[in-house]
Amino acid sequence: MKKVQFKSSYSQYFFLAPQLLILLIFLYWPIIQTFRDAFTIQDAFGFGSYFAGFDNFKFIFTDPSYYTAFKFTIIYSFVITLITGSIGLLLAVQANNVLHGKNVYKTLLIWPYAIAPAVVGVMANYFFSERFGLLYHLFNNLWGFNWYEDVFDAYIYVVIAGSWKQISANFIFFLAGLQAIQKTVIEASIIDCKSNIRRFWTITFPLLMPTTFFLIIINITYAFFDTFGIIDTTTIGAPGSETKTLVYKAYIDGFKGLDLGSAGAQSIMMMLIVLVITIFQFRYIEGKIHYN
Amino acid sequence: MSFLELKNITKIYPNGTKAVDETSLNVEDGEFVVFVGPSGCGKSTLLRMIAGLEDITGGEISLDGVIINNIDPSERDVAMVFQNYALYPHMTVFNNMAYGLKNRGISKDKINSKVNDAAKLLEIDQLLDRKPSMLSGGQRQRVAMGRAIVRNPKIFLFDEPLSNLDAKLRNQMRLEIKKLQRQMDVTSIFVTHDQTEAMTLGDRIVVINDGIVEQVGTPKEIYSNPNTKFVAEFIGSPQMNLFDCSIKNGIAKIGEAQVNLDNLININDASIGIRPDDIQITDSGKFESKANLVEYLGSDMIIYSSIGGQDFSCKLSSKIDVKAGDNFKFDITPSSIHVFDNNTNKKV
Ligand SMILES: Nc1ncnc2c1ncn2[C@@H]1O[C@H](COP(=O)(O)OP(=O)(O)OP(=O)(O)O)[C@@H](O)[C@H]1O
């Protein structure tokens, strides 16, 4: 092969420039900006700003609404992970056993994955609106459901809205995981164990561990960051601020409340959370849960 | 009544493939039976129906006097060894062997002693704490065997368990399986496409072709008296020479050459089969041919030649001095010739 030799030592920068520019403008600059915001206090009308040290952090840690959002985000990601994981697994196991029309099931179950969170939120709106919402009235008849006023009911609303689409993602990965299990291993277990349920918990489920851990991370990340559109199109944090995720709160405080300092500090806290999740993933999951 | 009876077993897969066609077979208690046949002939399908891993489309299977068609695989009292071993990757060797026992509610002490005994027998007692991914192919093979042994099944089912091993290990394991089977005296069915394995392992061999049993018999019967052209060609290495010919009054004409048979038959369209080692090279030989190619195998050698436009090979001691390009004379004993009718492909 002929080697291409560039005469000028600058031409490589020329080719790299577009990519670097995109990274600089859309990634590094906002990060720097965030750090700057986090450590300054700006007056709401943009007339002046001054270096504030850790004041913004002190502020969010003394702000009860930050704890509310933190608590909600933790509960939300836990519940979403549990619900989407278990329903996704159940559907995948069922679809994997179907003999006829397997592809129809698969296609139908994968579709929601392709829908944008905001659209999911708008659709959920129809089901939960006070005026004509199907589920609103069903639940309302059952136990006086009213998410406009009751925190627990609002949780139910955003959990259902947030889970629906993510079930598809769980389904796809679990199905792929199931299909990656050697057929003869399952057959050997059929000879060794009569009970389907016992076989599932002693053979199939342990062999799905790598997929399960991967999905736990994916689901937590989803609940933390990708549910913004859903919250914004459903409860908008209602009843009070109880259904605001950390991301949503940072956005509201920064762009609606114009408190860029607090929003910056909150963003940095989230960066730390992502860092912890990532370290956890690399340390404990990537390394340990592979069998072959 | 035999220990294992297959009555008119048929298997048609959902996609319409007929993998096994009206197969009947009796296996006696303690017998070692080998299913042999080319790839795709339905050996595994038949074995898997006995194990219960495949539905039976038609016919009846009974084991130890009980019809097992509708009995759950775990309750048929069979143990299977798979080609790729199918060990549980997340369990230690000990747990791999103990799993089936635990599920049957056997006490811990009994499981311990059974697993340890089997492990000693198979010389894997040092490996009990390892996961399968930390074992060599041969060791995995032994664990798979161990998993079958601890269960004390009525019947062992082997689906090409040796084909993932290298040649040397394969021979060694082959001997060990045979020895174990003798020692434990458990009825066994062994599937292979390798005719050497079949000949050396089996008390009886079942030759299967295209879903149909071609012949059942001891290795000796099958080798010396093949019923069909297929069996004749499939069993024996190098494979039997088959010459298309017409037979008049007990004389087969292969081109110009005339071969005397030992009975006076007439068939227009026939094949005569002669094993490569039934051809004797002598200077007084009736036939003469040119050696196209000579393969030296140490004590033996194989000469490739042709007569009447049809290729054949002969196997003989390498002490005889024939080189490629030489002419040689040979004789054929009439009693060693197998005659097949080409219309039915059956022995005459
Ligand atoms: N699940 C299946 N669905 C449809 N056809 C199948 C299925 N399994 C096997 N077959 C077909 O049935 C026939 C017999 O297959 P089988 O696996 O029994 O062959 P085999 O003798 O074990 O071959 P090999 O030596 O290659 O293992 C083949 O033609 C195969 O294509």
Ligand SMILES: [Mg+2]
């Ligand atoms: Mg097979």
